Amino acid sequence: KHEAYNNESYNWSKDDFELGTALGKGKFGRVYIAREKKTQYLVAMKILFKSELTKGRVEKQLLRELEIQSRLKHPNILRLFTWFHDDRKIYIALELASEGELYRHLKNSPHGRFDEHRSAKYIYQVADALHYCHQNDVIHRDLKPENILLTSDDNVKLADFGWSAHTISNKRKTMCGTLDYLPPEMIEGKSYDGSIDMWCLGVLTYEFLVGCPPFESENSEKTYEKIRRIDVRYPKFMSQSARDLISRLLKRQGARISMPEVMRHQWIKENMKKPQRDPFR
Numbered sequence: 001k002h003e004a005y006n007n008e009s010y011n012w013s014k015d016d017f018e019l020g021t022a023l024g025k026g027k028f029g030r031v032y033i034a035r036e037k038k039t040q041y042l043v044a045m046k047i048l049f050k051s052e053l054t055k056g057r058v059e060k061q062l063l064r065e066l067e068i069q070s071r072l073k074h075p076n077i078l079r080l081f082t083w084f085h086d087d088r089k090i091y092i093a094l095e096l097a098s099e100g101e102l103y104r105h106l107k108n109s110p111h112g113r114f115d116e117h118r119s120a121k122y123i124y125q126v127a128d129a130l131h132y133c134h135q136n137d138v139i140h141r142d143l144k145p146e147n148i149l150l151t152s153d154d155n156v157k158l159a160d161f162g163w164s165a166h167t168i169s170n171k172r173k174t175m176c177g178t179l180d181y182l183p184p185e186m187i188e189g190k191s192y193d194g195s196i197d198m199w200c201l202g203v204l205t206y207e208f209l210v211g212c213p214p215f216e217s218e219n220s221e222k223t224y225e226k227i228r229r230i231d232v233r234y235p236k237f238m239s240q241s242a243r244d245l246i247s248r249l250l251k252r253q254g255a256r257i258s259m260p261e262v263m264r265h266q267w268i269k270e271n272m273k274k275p276q277r278d279p280f281r
């Protein structure tokens with residue numbers, strides 16, 4: 001790394017980067033591959049139009065996302081390196097995950113689902129990342145395959161902290177996406193805490209192993225009903241230990257197991273060769 005970048009006060013600008021091909025569209029802008037000129041380092045450059053943000057009244061949410069994600073440094077959380085703006089646009093330099101969106105890999109897998117080894121490895125990494133978030137007073141709140149990216153060495157990266165929150169806030173989450181991941185306490189409009197991420201981890205584990213979320217129904221009323229009743233059906237191909245872990249996460253608020261307990265669970269042990277301990281942590 002050039003000494004110029006080591007000091008925090010370096011003022012990045014778009015002239016430091018060469019823009020490459022588009023990777024796709026995010027919620028409020030496009031994402032491109034970009035290369036930092038001096039180091040040739042590749043990043044994902046998210047470019048948002050200020051006019052779009054003011055229209056969507058999401059400036060506050062974006063600033064919170066930038067503040068939160070730039071502070072989080074964890075092997076399974078997508079790094080936010082820096083951000084800057086010109087008169088019309090905001091540029092966010094993020095870590096490039098070369099294998100892209102996890103849900104695409106899930107859909108393209110045989111039977112549209114991951115095997116138990118692959119699922120356990122990813123769930124261990126997501127649990128480790130969420131545990132780190134909670135230790136830093138951040139709840140993610142929007143865990144789903146669409147918000148997880150994959151690296152070239154087959155590790156997952158939690159991304160998109162647009163819905164994450166610092167403190168416990170019980171403002172209702174506007175239904176921007178799927179209802180499938182909503183926990184009972186949110187449906188009942190109660191206040192919620194970090195354990196919302198435990199519920200979502202249970203839904204995510206089920207979706208990795210089965211290929212669809214546990215409460216999916218043909219209409220939202222039926223989905224709400226199944227969530228409220230925690231009506232989960234396990235397919236016969238799912239191992240007993242996987243069912244055990246999911247059932248300990250899909251419980252009412254207060255009864256869910258913790259992230260460390262997830263990481264130590266029998267299903268993880270019997271399906272991961274060795275939970276790769278980061279030798280430097």
Ligand SMILES: CC(C)NC(=O)[C@H]1CCC[C@H]1Nc1nc(Nc2ccc(C(=O)N(C)C3CCN(C)CC3)cc2)ncc1C(F)(F)F
Nearest residue numbers: 023024025026031044094095096097098099100147159160
């Ligand atoms: C979490 C959030 C909700 N999601 C997003 O932000 C999305 C919105 C647009 C892209 C992605 N954002 C990112 N994507 C990558 N890498 C990446 C993505 C897609 C492909 C891929 O499969 N193709 C290009 C394929 C190539 C083949 N063709 C056929 C289809 C697209 C390959 C690598 N790294 C960092 C980011 C980040 F997050 F930093 F911006």
